[in-house]
Amino acid sequence: MPTRPAFALLLDVDGPIASPExxxxxxxxxSLLLKLATAGIPVVFNTGRSDEFIKRQVMxxxxxxxxxxxxxxxxxxxKxxxxxTFDADGAGEIHVDQELAVPLHYADEIRELVTTEFDGHMFFDETxxxxxxxxxxxxxDSFxxxxxxxxxxxxxMQAMGRHDLGVERLDVRQPDSSETIDYRVDPTIISTDIESVELGKDLGARRTLELLASDGVEPASWFTVGDSRTDYAMADWLAENGHMVSHVDVRPGDGIPSGKxxxxxxxxxxxxxxxxxHDHAGLAFLRHWHSLLG
Structure with a gap:
């Protein structure tokens, strides 16, 4: 029989867990993450960060x-x-869906662009x-x-056009020569991600369910946690697939979507x-959930 914990946590990392500053x-x-996980509450990270960041800052x-x-x-x-998966001995095998990777020649051009024109404000994430x-x-300076x-x-976006790669950014759409869009430029408060349009926190939620199912774990309900509008996709996917879920927004100043x-x-x-x-709100909710365990 599957293990059925009362709830599980699906956590964005930047903002709710790691300080944006x-x-x-x-x-x-x-400490609270460990206490919750040790008590049988599934704790899963669903982030745009790299595996190296998670290994260094969380694991x-x-x-x-x-x-x-x-x-x-x-x-x-x-995403x-x-x-x-990691345990007390460290990280296991890193799985990569290469079909969702940005072309290397485009990545090389962006690396050069950052180095030559934007190095004073940002860096290229080699991880x-x-x-x-x-x-x-x-x-x-943030401003x-x-x-x-x-x-x-x-x-x-201009570089995408030169490589005939269809791309979107917020409400701007720039199709390729076959009128398709395969990539997204996604700005956050501390970064810009350039990614396949198939990536997202909803895909992370689906992979999470697959991993927990392989463990024989079926949570009775979920709390998803994020600091941006795109993080709602975790809860959207879970709700659409019949799971009981509540979403925690640790940065609601951008406006809470209606109709959920x-x-x-x-x-x-x-x-x-x-x-x-941000992480102050994340900490408060972790304290709250830990208190529910009695």
Whole structure:
């Protein structure tokens, strides 16, 4: 018979878990993640980050904090393009869906573009295996970065056109010569991801269910957690596929979508003020969920 925990956690990493300012994960967050997972609550990361980032910022601190030998954690990275499982001995095999990778010749051009024109504000993420990502330098001024990001995103779209690759960015669509769009330029508050349109937090949710099913785990319900509108795709997919789910938005200032079929929670539901966002809100919810275990 499958194991049926009361709920499972499907967590975006940047924002809810890792600080957008420092990229670090607070020790109490690491401790609570371990306590929840050890108590039988599935904890799965569903992120645009690379496996190297998860291994460095999440896995290593969990191991250092005393991860039980019987515990394993799944990580879906690059919005579903890569995934792996780790335990107290470290990371297992890294799986990569090469069919969803951005062409190498395009990645090479973007690397050169960042190095020659945008190095003062951002860097090329060499750890990505399928996506192409650039990220704000920690010491870069955020206002200046966002201006540079607009210029970079425009240059990235132009490069797509030169390679006859169809691309979209927000509401702008730029089809290839066969009128198709296979790629997306996706800006966040600290980065820009260039990726296959098939990638997304919904794909991460599907891979999560496959991994838990192989473990013989069928959660009775879910909490998905994110800090952007694209993170709602986790809850959308779970709800559309018959799962009971609530979504936690740790940065609701962008506006909460209407018409969703599932509950949407913010720090306000825990009696906290509007200023409690990002990993501070993530920490508050982890404390709350841990308290439910008795």
């Amino acid at each position: 420092t990229r670090d994960v607070a020790p109490e967050i690491i 290593a601190p969990m191991m250092a904090a005393g991860m039980p030998s019987t515990l394993k954690i799944h990580a879906i990275c690059e 579903g393009a890569t995934w792996f 990505k295996r399928a996506m192409v990502s650039v990220e704000q330098h920690i010491d870069a 200046e970065y966002r201006d540079a990001q607009q210029q970079f995103d425009s240059a990235a 079929s599932y509950p949407i929670l913010t720090a306000k539901d825990l009696g906290l003020g509007r200023e409690v966002i």
